[in-house]
Amino acid sequence: MLWLVPALPLLGSVVLLCTEGRLPKMVVAVVGSGSVGLAAICALYVGMNVVGTGEWQYTETLWTWMAVGDFNPSITLYLDGLALVMTGVITGVGFLIHLYATGYMWEEEGYSRFFAYMNLFVFAMLMLVLGDNLLTLFLGWEGVGLCSYLLIGFFHTDPANGYAARKAFVVTRVGDTLMALGLFLLFREIGTLEIQAALEGATATWPEGSGINTAICLLLLGGAVGKSAQVPLQTWLPDAMAGPTPVSALIHAATMVTAGVYLIARMQDMFLLPGPAMHWVAFVGLVTLFISAFTALVQTDIKRILAFSTMSQIGYMFLALGVGAWSAGIFHLMTHAFFKALLFLASGSVILALHHEQDIFKMGGLWNKLKIPFVSMLIGSLALAALPGTSGFFSKDAILLTAYNEASYGMLFWIGAVGAAFMTSLYTTRMILITFFGEVKTEPHDHSRINMWGPLLVLCALSIGGGWLGFMVLAPYMGDGGVAVEFHAELIALLTLGVPLLGVLIGYLIWGNHAISIDKFAASNLGERLRQFFFGGWGFDWTYDRVFVNPFVRLAQVNKSDFVDLMFTSIASLTTAIHLLVKQTQTGQLRWYATNMVVGLLVVVLIVIVQA
């Protein structure tokens, strides 16, 4: 039954691709969103069954390709607590986003193409999380990368979108190459890519830890960093916002960008072996969450604010993984999927109502004109800022407290993360206040129907109540016993709880009633410089352009005739030359053929006699 979960979106995609847009829009909408909806129901059913057995592990072999000697590649699905959470997010949140998209994309060209790609994405993502083999995982990994490329560049008439799509593809390719190297190394050392067997092999082979294990972990981390837009491979994500907003919600917030988190959580046994790998994960997360929180503060494009916020939140997940808070990390992945999808979809409604206006400074006073988007945005923001009671609070609180208790760098992690939490609530407050309050700058025209506001309301409920879901569903099934519900009275716990509230308060004082004025600072030389530095994402793009892109372009210009190709063209001309030579032997003359047979016979006899 589990096979139906990835099969249904694949079927949907195939149907939509084969009909090439000849179906009526209504049918496309039903096929496109229905396939994911049915997959969600199947996932729920299988999940309930698996929960019912109490085993927590379920494998289903779909297909054994061939068995030659010991080589028998098969495609097997593997469902455990981790995969179940991911499957639930992908199909559940995915379905809501698909449903929303049926309304959002209604007026656009290529309606059918859009849903074909989206369904294909869901299929690839499901193969990524359900594959029991790193090879299947890698296929899914590349599949989602391809769909991401196709969907970022969906509005392909604008070359800028094509550029953004290429950038995302090329930057993540750096990570994918590292990951592939990691897989090669793992296969060479352990001899299998089957996940469970490889983990057992690794823990049995390197119980004391080893350089090889660390190298494999770091290479896998490289892949995860690329896919999840973490420093230093984070530069593609803000540009990826060129895609339609539902794409940003599904791929660049809820699912694909969290694949890196999934990968590390899946391979946790290897990361747990002695070695510095865990600290690397934690530091990558810490640096990213800190940098992108500052960047989000000065952005003016509502989708870019959310993009940097996504990077920052995934940074929290990496931090959680790095300090061994596996459940908390996955828990945050789930709650983040709820509230970030909500934020993106709500912002999409705002953008649509304002005729594709994305600059928050051209919005304002929308709170009583776009009521449902406003309420959704507000609830999403509360969860993002991790105010007590919302889903984001529970997961982030768990991460921060575990980080604090980490043995070697606990204090540093905690300070960085709490500082960024403060920044998070600050930029969230700024976004809400500027977008929805103040004077009206653009008159909105809302014509969303139930297929658009329905998903928003469901996601609102999940963003608030998702925390409790975490305790009920997630807690017992994760490897490390789940997220404990504890209330700490210590100073650290209180600070962790209070800092976001402080951020909201200060945010209100700055952008709400203007009690604190930052105009003077912003106008100063230093303030402007800082703003530009933050705005440009801490100069990463600037540096990469100078260090990698420009030298490479220059190299390509110098090497226009392609020096490397020389090897291949010379092989081609060599084989052609030999072909022309041996072709001369086919004269069509019987006497020549017979002579050749006799010569060949003599050669064979000679070999036999000489060797005997």
Place this chain on the structure above:
Amino acid sequence: MTLTDLWVSFPLIVLVGGTLVLMIGVSIVRTHKLALGLTLLTLILSVAAHDIALENITTGYELFGLLNVSGIQVFFNVLFLLGAIVTALFAYPYFNERMERCEEFYILLLTATAGAMVVAAATHFASFILGLEILSISLYAMIAYPRESHQPLEAAAKYLVLSAVASSAILMGVALVYAASGTMAFAELNISPESGERSYFLLGQALICVGIAFKLSLVPFHMWTPDVYQGAPAVVTGYVATVSKGAVIALLINYVQATEVLSYTGVFYAVVFVAVASMIVGNLLALLQTNLKRLLAYSSIAHLGYLLIAVLVVNTARPELVLETVLLYVAAYFIITLAAFGIVNLTSEHATEDNEQMEAYTGLFWRNPLLASVLTAVALALAGIPLTVGFIAKFYVFAAGVEGTAWALVWALLIGSAIGVFYYLRLIYTMVKQVEPGAAALPQVGTQSVVAVTVLGLLIVVLGVYPTPMIDMIRTIVQASGF
């Protein structure tokens, strides 16, 4: 002759009996349809008779000291019969359109198939040579069957002369081996290292190898192949490429397993030389070929070279893996090759000459997507691209080569395959190219054999995606035959 002897030889008896009925029938009333019907009936009955034969053999059954019938022989025989059925189906529209008096073709088809079955089961030089000549003589006539045309006659003449050279090499070899060892039964052929007749013996083996290499069109005894493939009518070419070669491969694997002839280093290296030369030269010859039939001829040279790898590791790899590889490769090769020539045949049905120039297939994708898809599957399978049966077969050969640690051969396989991809893809490229305005229209396509070609094309893909049933079947056969 016991009753069991009778049952085990029953398929052959049915086939020969059917041939006699057909002969009598043709001499009384000439009807093409009736001849085809009788042929198909005979072939199908013979396939069915294998079921009876199988019930009477356990691991293998020795017939008259000349033939040995085991599950493996039954597998090959059924392949030959199915190949003959497909050939008969293709032949009907082909000959019906262009000539009168087509009925004798089916007699030749049946005798050739009977010869192939004898060769495949031979355990004695007498049955080997007898079977080989029944097969070859039928083939000469089949190649020359469109007797008013110049090309088939030329091809048949070339094949006749060169084949006679090869047969005489085999006969001379057999004589020498007999002189040295005093026996003609494969299982008893061996010679002690100190024996004074050892050099005769090895010389004889070398000559037998040469003859077999000619029949399998291996380099340097390959030169007849493109000329005969091109000159013969496409249906016959398909038959020559599959059934006649399959029979000799079956004999070869029998022979090397029974006589352990490859444990003599000299013979081993001679065969290695032939195999490597075939893989490399075959692919190089095909590189810029513009005639589809010649292209397939060169491709078959290379493919037989690949298959020889499995035969060569007979002493170093597990015998069951070697047999699995050979059986699977031959089955895959049958499907792919019959589909390829089936398409040539289909597009030639209404033409006076075979539609064999590659440029005639330009833009086939836009003119006849079904045929183009099948031909694409064929090209991909011949190139050994995954998800086609060709990949599975090539992978098996690769695995056998690796297990037998025959590294030089595995390298030759890799290099040959890499060269091969070029011309297979060129064929696909030709089909995708847009048709230029003013280009000659595609010859009208017959409808009768489209079904057969489509089924073969589907098999190429289905067995590539889900080969497990076929692999399991072959594995069961190999195990039941005592390996």
